[in-house]
Amino acid sequence: MSEIMNEAHRVTTICNACRYCEGFCAVFPAMELRRTFTDEELKYFSNLCHNCRGCYYCCQYAPPHEFQLNYPKAMAELRKETYSEFAWPGFMGKIFKNNGMAVFGITLAAIIVLLAAAIGANGVQAFFTAYTGPESFYNIIPYSVMLVVFTLIFLFSLFCLGKGMAAMWKITGSKPEVFFSLKNHIQAVKDVLVLRYLDGNGEGCNYPDDRFSFIRRKFHHATFYGFAGCFVATLIAFFYDHVMGWPAPYDFASLPVFFGTVGGIALCIGTGGLAYLKFVMDPEPYDASTTSMDNAFTSLLFLVSLSGLLLLFMRSTSLMGLMLCIHLGLVLGLFLTMPCSKFVHMVYRYAALVRNAQEQRDGKA
Amino acid sequence: MSKQSTAYSPQKVDVLVVGGGNAALCAAITARQEGASVLVLESSPKHFRGGNSRHTRNIRYIHPAANSFLTGPYTEEECYQDLLGVTKGNTVESMARIVIRGSNNVGDWMMEQGVHFQPAMRGTLHLSRTNGFFLGGGKALINAYYARAEKLGVKIEYDATVDDLEIENDEFRAAYFQQGDKYYRVEAKAVVLASGGYQANLEWLKRSWGPTAANFLIRGTPYDKGLMLKVMMDHGAKTLGDPTQGHCVAIDGRAPKFDGGICTRLDCVPFGIAVNKECKRFYNEGEEIWPKRYAIWGRLVAGQPDQIAYIIIDSKSIDLFMPSVFPPFVSDTIEGLASQFDIDPDALKATVEEFNAHCKPTKDFDSGKPDGNATEGLEPPKTNWARPINQPPYYGYMLRPGITFSYLSLALTERCFVKKQDDTPFKNILAAGELTSGNVLGQGYMAGFGMTIGTVFGRIAGKEAACLK
Numbered sequence: 001m002s003e004i005m006n007e008a009h010r011v012t013t014i015c016n017a018c019r020y021c022e023g024f025c026a027v028f029p030a031m032e033l034r035r036t037f038t039d040e041e042l043k044y045f046s047n048l049c050h051n052c053r054g055c056y057y058c059c060q061y062a063p064p065h066e067f068q069l070n071y072p073k074a075m076a077e078l079r080k081e082t083y084s085e086f087a088w089p090g091f092m093g094k095i096f097k098n099n100g101m102a103v104f105g106i107t108l109a110a111i112i113v114l115l116a117a118a119i120g121a122n123g124v125q126a127f128f129t130a131y132t133g134p135e136s137f138y139n140i141i142p143y144s145v146m147l148v149v150f151t152l153i154f155l156f157s158l159f160c161l162g163k164g165m166a167a168m169w170k171i172t173g174s175k176p177e178v179f180f181s182l183k184n185h186i187q188a189v190k191d192v193l194v195l196r197y198l199d200g201n202g203e204g205c206n207y208p209d210d211r212f213s214f215i216r217r218k219f220h221h222a223t224f225y226g227f228a229g230c231f232v233a234t235l236i237a238f239f240y241d242h243v244m245g246w247p248a249p250y251d252f253a254s255l256p257v258f259f260g261t262v263g264g265i266a267l268c269i270g271t272g273g274l275a276y277l278k279f280v281m282d283p284e285p286y287d288a289s290t291t292s293m294d295n296a297f298t299s300l301l302f303l304v305s306l307s308g309l310l311l312l313f314m315r316s317t318s319l320m321g322l323m324l325c326i327h328l329g330l331v332l333g334l335f336l337t338m339p340c341s342k343f344v345h346m347v348y349r350y351a352a353l354v355r356n357a358q359e360q361r362d363g364k365a
Numbered sequence: 366m367s368k369q370s371t372a373y374s375p376q377k378v379d380v381l382v383v384g385g386g387n388a389a390l391c392a393a394i395t396a397r398q399e400g401a402s403v404l405v406l407e408s409s410p411k412h413f414r415g416g417n418s419r420h421t422r423n424i425r426y427i428h429p430a431a432n433s434f435l436t437g438p439y440t441e442e443e444c445y446q447d448l449l450g451v452t453k454g455n456t457v458e459s460m461a462r463i464v465i466r467g468s469n470n471v472g473d474w475m476m477e478q479g480v481h482f483q484p485a486m487r488g489t490l491h492l493s494r495t496n497g498f499f500l501g502g503g504k505a506l507i508n509a510y511y512a513r514a515e516k517l518g519v520k521i522e523y524d525a526t527v528d529d530l531e532i533e534n535d536e537f538r539a540a541y542f543q544q545g546d547k548y549y550r551v552e553a554k555a556v557v558l559a560s561g562g563y564q565a566n567l568e569w570l571k572r573s574w575g576p577t578a579a580n581f582l583i584r585g586t587p588y589d590k591g592l593m594l595k596v597m598m599d600h601g602a603k604t605l606g607d608p609t610q611g612h613c614v615a616i617d618g619r620a621p622k623f624d625g626g627i628c629t630r631l632d633c634v635p636f637g638i639a640v641n642k643e644c645k646r647f648y649n650e651g652e653e654i655w656p657k658r659y660a661i662w663g664r665l666v667a668g669q670p671d672q673i674a675y676i677i678i679d680s681k682s683i684d685l686f687m688p689s690v691f692p693p694f695v696s697d698t699i700e701g702l703a704s705q706f707d708i709d710p711d712a713l714k715a716t717v718e719e720f721n722a723h724c725k726p727t728k729d730f731d732s733g734k735p736d737g738n739a740t741e742g743l744e745p746p747k748t749n750w751a752r753p754i755n756q757p758p759y760y761g762y763m764l765r766p767g768i769t770f771s772y773l774s775l776a777l778t779e780r781c782f783v784k785k786q787d788d789t790p791f792k793n794i795l796a797a798g799e800l801t802s803g804n805v806l807g808q809g810y811m812a813g814f815g816m817t818i819g820t821v822f823g824r825i826a827g828k829e830a831a832c833l834k
Contacts, residue, residue: 017628017690020422020502023483032486035688057508058501060419060626064412201500203481210508212481 004077008042011074014067015055024054025197026356027075033365041365043085044172046078047345048352050197052205052216056285063284076287083344085171088163095340100292103300103341107333114141114325114332122321130318135247140321141328147242150328153335160339165347174351178358187357188350195220208281216277222270223301229263230305249315261312264305271302297342304330370541373551378404378520379834380827381540381553383527383593384560385409386416387503387816388798390510391823392557392830394478397517399831404551405519406542408526408560409588413624415507416561417585417770417799417815420626422503423489423496424475424820425813426468434482435472437494441465444495447811451660455807457605463779464805467821472497475820479509491656496813503816525549528592530556532600535785536792555793555830558783559823562771562799563591564611565623570768573608580672582616584767587623594775594800602791603776603784606803612810613663616767618673619691631762632686634662635750636732637678638720639764641669644703644712646720651749654735655686660810667766674764675706677717679756685732693760702761719743721753770815774803781826793833797822 015021015031022028027049034041053072056062061069080096087093095102118140119127131139138146169179178184191197198205198217207216237256240246250256275298278291307327314323337343359365380396382389385407397403407414427444431437444465448456472482481500485493492498499506514521524544531538531550539552563569565587570578598604620629634650635658641647648665652658666674677699696702699717700710723743728736735749775783775796782790798819805818 013688014628014690016688017630018626019687020627022486023498023500029486035684054501054505058505060502060504060624061628062412065624066621201481201483203500211512 004081005039005042007074008078009037011069011071012037012042014061014069015071021055021058023201025050025052030356030359033359038173040171040173042078043082044352044355046075046082047348048356049075051076052198052200053285054200054206057206057210070285072285073287076290080287080290086164086168086348087340088160088167092160092340096293099341100296103296103337106336107300107330110332110336111326111329114329118321118325127321128318130316131320132316137248137324140324150335153332157335157338161344161347164339164344165351168348168351174355178355181358184354184357188353191353192350207277219270219273219277222266223274226263226266226270226305227301229259230267233260233263257312260308264309267305268302271298274298293342300330300334304334368548370548370550373549377552378402379554380830381551381556383540383556383558384416384798385414386559386561386798386819387418388819388823389559390514391820392559392797392827393514393519394510394517395824395827396831397519399828401831401834403519405514405521406525406527407521407523409523409586411523413586414511414523415504416589418507419504420585421816422627423492423498423813424816425496425811426471426817427465428470434484434497435494439495451809451811452807453809456805459779460804464818464821467825468817471820478513480506492812530596537794555795555833557826557830558593558794558796558800559798560593560800561589562611563594563773564589564768564771566590577667577672580765582620582625582765582767583623584616584625584769594773597775597783601785603786603788605774605776606772606807608773610808611771612660612769613667614659614767614769615662615666615674615764617689617691618763618765620767628690629767631676631689631764633676633678633682633762636682636685637676637754639674639676640713640716641674642671642708644708644716646716646745649745649748651747651751663766663768666764672766675708676762676764677702677754678760679754680758681756683760689762693762695758695760697757699759702759706761706763717754721755724751724753726752770799770802772803772806774801777801777804780829781822795826795830797826
């Protein structure tokens with residue numbers, strides 16, 4: 001057993017004998033349904049943990065107590081290991097080792113390839129020309145490339161995430177029928193939409209220090225709903241362009257631009273805020289080895305939305321081509337790294353919430 | 366003064382609070398809200414601030430109606446009867462009533478100071494009507510109180526151990542405290558002593574209990590050395606309570622010497638037998654449901670040879686109690702378990718067999734309430750949950766007495782002024798918390814009442830002290 005797994009067992013045993021934290025989040029009630037813990041169950045707990053840190057600041061056994069109990073850190077360390085273990089295809093798991101560099105490298109490569117291809121195909125002159133009107137983006141990157149490359153990569157990454165979730169379900173010993181219960185999904189979706197477990201029983205969570213606050217939940221909501229807004233904008237645009245035959249770019253007053261702008265601004269605020277919190281927070285209840293993974297993910301989302309907003313304002317200028325390639329390169333980087341970046345936390349946490357919904361309803365593990 | 370002291374800056378405050386737990390902070394916050402300048406001297410480092418309050422979880426208080434975390438009303442009379450029950454009448458009614466009345470809806474005041482409550486959950490439901498549970502437990506409460514005190518402008522010093530008081534003509538003048546390599550003198554118009562009992566002072570424990578105290582474990586803070594109790598006794602303060610009385614429970618023998626807190630408790634006693642190192646049973650393990658009896662087992666184990674006892678259960682019972690922080694000892698035979706404990710295997714087997722032979726289960730076993738399954742003709746009897754220990758693997762734990770806090774206390778007036786031997790009060794010396802628990806608890810304990818005493822006396826002392834500014 002790894003040292004990290006040993007530590008997860010050690011701290012969980014102490015917590016389950018104490019149980020003072022049962023009011024904070026889903027992990028402790030889940031723990032209380034059990035007397036002993038398998039490795040598989042701890043992997044499930046680690047993904048159920050939302051890292052709200054309530055349990056650390058109220059812990060009578062937290063360092064420097066001789067029990068050295070740091071539950072959020074133990075869970076974060078184990079969670080990172082599970083990201084590698086659940087990843088599909090297997091080589092993606094290795095990318096979690098040095099995640100910041102990998103995500104940065106893949107994204108940079110995507111930008112360079114797009115830039116090189118666009119400049120190569122159009123020539124410098126045409127690349128730095130101001131275009132207006134429908135289909136102006138396609139002067140830089142052809143319609144077919146956008147449609148085929150982006151859709152294929154996105155679908156492949158989704159497939160990888162699905163396989164990862166299936167692996168998680170199997171590895172954590174969750175029952176298949178639990179996943180196929182609609183009730184569980186309704187509960188889990190509710191938990192996600194309101195971020196129930198960053199609410200600390202109505203008091204918030206402990207960021208940036210020991211005091212309760214809602215700041216992390218607000219930034220996370222901005223990120224989540226901002227991302228959702230951008231995703232909706234993309235879906236509508238996809239529908240307009242490829243189904244209705246109304247090519248981009250769209251008016252400032254159009255639905256895709258509205259959702260994209262509002263979503264993009266929210267995403268910038270949310271990811272910027274989360275990165276800021278990470279920077280100023282008390283580092284004790286945290287696994288510092290995840291810093292590069294965390295920062296890579298928030299930075300990438302931030303840059304995707306910032307570049308999207310800049311593109312919106314520069315789309316009639318001669319810098320449109322450059323901005324478009326940068327923005328699409330970043331989006332491509334995001335799509336490519338979905339299965340091997342912190343993006344995966346959405347999938348695994350959601351799956352853990354689905355299982356938790358069933359367990360809490362049944363009152364047994 | 367034998368030691369050379371330097372004047373603290375500021376040289377003088379209105380109210381000095383000695384201690385940094387629940388009672389101390391209730392006093393400090395209240396005094397500050399009354400307009401006094403307040404200095405809190407906490408002897409522990411910041412990480413371990415809060416004394417035993419750090420290990421608490423709930424407070425018992427009276428309230429006229431249910432709310433979002435209490436399931437029903439709890440009246441003064443019911444609370445007083447509960448107190449009489451656990452103390453066997455060994456309380457002072459006037460003081461007990463002050464605490465109980467003062468606790469009326471005190472949860473509201475606590476929430477105003479930033480404390481958060483949660484409904485009682487699994488394992489604590491029997492207290493869901495009478496006791497308010499702190500979200501996250503006592504350390505979260507303490508964090509909230511410190512944040513509140515700081516915001517109000519209370520000055521707080523950590524690692525600051527008061528070891529002497531300057532008292533002239535029954536009037537407190539100044540306190541002396543060690544902080545790092547500095548020794549300070551600070552004056553105040555009034556002082557509130559809320560620095561806990563003496564249970565972490567092993568020498569003193571030995572003086573009270575005899576050499577057996579060496580085998581006691583201290584469940585809570587290692588900083589409760591009884592310094593203020595001693596200083597005040599030297600200055601002629603009146604004390605209350607038997608020095609050997611206190612909150613004392615049986616805990617896992619592998620617990621740390623200090624500060625093991627809640628997780629070292631063992632709830633399996635009612636489901637097995639308890640034997641001493643001579644493999645003899647010594648008390649009715651099934652007298653009552655465990656929450657009503659756990660606080661007597663510390664004294665029971667303390668009375669056994671070498672202050673150790675062993676619980677033996679079988680596989681039928683292993684899942685009936687809260688999980689333990691240390692794994693149980695396991696063996697397929699009783700003798701195997703005995704040899705792990707280094708006690709006589711044959712004697713343990715004989716005791717188990719004798720017990721088994723006297724188990725006459727007549728009703729369905731029910732772990733949730735006294736089920737009436739009693740031994741017949743066995744001494745001591747086991748009056749509930751008596752069923753043969755015969756299904757391997759067998760499990761065992763060793764028990765040690767774990768002291769939570771001592772009851773030996775400074776006698777208080779009804780306004781929380783410390784009394785002298787002649788029952789007249791010191792002019793400006795007040796006290797609260799565990800250091801005063803003996804005013805109410807002569808013996809026995811009821812869950813969450815230590816926090817009630819600390820909160821109510823703390824608030825009274827804080828208010829009275831502020832009046833002297």
